[in-house]
Amino acid sequence: MSSDHRLALDNCIKCSICVSHCPVARVTDKFAGPKQNGPDLERFRLEEPAAVHPSIGYCTNCKGCDVVCPSGVAVSAMNCRARGEYVSMHGAPLRDKILARVDRMGKAARLAPSLVNRLAGLRPLRLLAEKMLGISAAMTMPRYAQKTFLELYKPQNVGDTGRKVLYYPGCYVNYNAPEVGLALAEVLAHNNIRVEVEQFDCCGLPLIANGLLDTARDQAKKNLAKLQGYINRGYDIVTTCPSCHLTLRQEYRELFQLNTDPLHEKMLDVFEYLSVLLQQGKLVTRFEELPLQVGYHQPCHLKAAGCGVPSREILQLIPGLRVADLDAGCCGLAGTYGFKKEKYAISQAIGSNVFNAVKELGVRQVISECGMCQLQIHHLTGVAVYHPLQVLAQACGHGKWLAK
Numbered sequence: 001m002s003s004d005h006r007l008a009l010d011n012c013i014k015c016s017i018c019v020s021h022c023p024v025a026r027v028t029d030k031f032a033g034p035k036q037n038g039p040d041l042e043r044f045r046l047e048e049p050a051a052v053h054p055s056i057g058y059c060t061n062c063k064g065c066d067v068v069c070p071s072g073v074a075v076s077a078m079n080c081r082a083r084g085e086y087v088s089m090h091g092a093p094l095r096d097k098i099l100a101r102v103d104r105m106g107k108a109a110r111l112a113p114s115l116v117n118r119l120a121g122l123r124p125l126r127l128l129a130e131k132m133l134g135i136s137a138a139m140t141m142p143r144y145a146q147k148t149f150l151e152l153y154k155p156q157n158v159g160d161t162g163r164k165v166l167y168y169p170g171c172y173v174n175y176n177a178p179e180v181g182l183a184l185a186e187v188l189a190h191n192n193i194r195v196e197v198e199q200f201d202c203c204g205l206p207l208i209a210n211g212l213l214d215t216a217r218d219q220a221k222k223n224l225a226k227l228q229g230y231i232n233r234g235y236d237i238v239t240t241c242p243s244c245h246l247t248l249r250q251e252y253r254e255l256f257q258l259n260t261d262p263l264h265e266k267m268l269d270v271f272e273y274l275s276v277l278l279q280q281g282k283l284v285t286r287f288e289e290l291p292l293q294v295g296y297h298q299p300c301h302l303k304a305a306g307c308g309v310p311s312r313e314i315l316q317l318i319p320g321l322r323v324a325d326l327d328a329g330c331c332g333l334a335g336t337y338g339f340k341k342e343k344y345a346i347s348q349a350i351g352s353n354v355f356n357a358v359k360e361l362g363v364r365q366v367i368s369e370c371g372m373c374q375l376q377i378h379h380l381t382g383v384a385v386y387h388p389l390q391v392l393a394q395a396c397g398h399g400k401w402l403a404k
C-alpha cells in the first residue's frame with residue numbers, strides 16, 4: 001500500500017476504533033482524538049492549512065491508531081504533518097527546540113557528563129527550568145555516559161562468515177546507553193560477525209514529534225544517502241532502537257516522500273536479524289543458564305513496525321530464563337513528550353497500566369527495546385530496566401547486568 005493511498009482521507013470509514021485505542025484520549029479531554037485531529041480535520045486542512053486544532057500537540061505519535069485502523073489510514077502521519085504546519089505558522093517554544101535536539105544536548109554533555117548528571121538532579125535547578133522553560137521538574141532525566149558508544153567501540157577480531165553488518169546506534173545508545181551497543185557487538189561477535197559503526201545524524205524523530213519538519217527532512221536525506229552507500233557495498237543494517245528504526249523506514253517515506261525501499265530489504269531490528277540467522281540454522285545457540293524471571297514491555301514503535309516480538313523468540317532459547325509479558329500498552333513517555341510540564345501528568349496517567357502490571361507480576365527486572373520506555377518504567381516503578389540485548393549478551397558470557 002503506498003503512503004499516498006494510506007493517507008487518502010476517503011479510506012476512513014469513521015469506525016472510531018482509533019479513538020478507543022488512543023492512550024492520550026483515554027486519559028485526558030485536552031486532546032480531540034485521532035479521528036478528529038486526523039482524517040476529519042485533514043479535509044479542512046487541504047483547503048485551509050490554518051485549520052489545525054492546537055490540541056494536535058497532545059498526540060504522542062505512539063502510532064497506536066495506525067496499528068488498529070482497519071482501513072490502513074496513516075493517522076499519526078497526518079497528525080505529524082498538521083503539527084508541522086501549526087509550528088511553521090505559530091513557531092515552536094524554546095523548550096521544544098531544546099528538547100528536539102537530543103543530538104546537540106548529547107554533544108554538549110560530552111564536555112562534562114558527570115557535572116551535567118549532577119546538575120540534572122539538583123531540585124532548585126529543576127524547578128527553575130520548569131518555571132523558565134516548562135521542562136517538568138518531576139520527570140527523571142536520562143543520565144549521560146562518561147564516553148559515547150562511538151568512542152568506546154573497538155571492532156573485534158572474529159572469523160569470516162561473509163556477513164557485513166553496519167549498526168545504526170541512534171542518539172540514546174551513543175550518548176546515554178553505550179552498553180547496549182557494546183552488548184550488540186558482543187552478541188554478533190559470538191556469531192563471528194563483525195560490526196561496523198559510523199557517525200550518523202539523529203534519525204530526526206524528536207524534531208518530527210515537535211513539529212520541526214524542515215530540519216528533520218535535511219537529516220533524513222543525509223542519513224539515507226549514507227545508509228544507501230553501505231547497502232551498495234553489501235552491508236545489512238541493524239538497529240537496536242525501535243523508534244529510530246520506524247523513523248528511518250516509515251516516517252521518511254510517509255512524511256518526506258523519500259525512497260526507503262532499500263531499507264525495507266536491508267535494515268532489520270537486531271533481533272529480527274538474529275531470527276533470520278536462527279531460521280537459517282546459523283545462530284550460535286550456546287548460552288549460559290540464566291535462572292531468573294523478567295518482565296517484558298513491548299514499545300509502541302516496535303508494535304507499529306509489524307515485526308512481532310523477535311526478542312522473545314530469541315530469549316526463550318536461554319536456559320532458565322522466564323520472560324513474562326507486561327501486556328500493559330503504551331508507557332506514556334513518548335520521547336520528549338513526558339518531559340513537558342503540561343504533559344507530565346498525562347504521561348504518568350498513561351503509564352499507570354505499566355506500573356500496575358509490574359507490581360502485579362512482582363518482577364524486579366524488566367526488559368524493553370526502547371531507551372525512553374526503559375527510563376519511564378524505571379521512573380514509574382523503581383525496578384531495573386534493560387535492553388533485551390543485555391540479557392542475551394550476559395547469556396553469551398559478557399556483562400553481568402541482571403541479578404540472578
Ligand code: SF4
Binds near residue numbers: 014015075
Ligand atoms: S480507525 Fe481508521 S477508519 Fe476508523 S475512524 Fe480511525 S482512521 Fe477512520
Ligand code: SF4
Binds near residue numbers: 061065
Ligand atoms: S499516534 Fe497515538 S496519541 Fe497520537 S492519535 Fe494516534 S493513538 Fe493517539
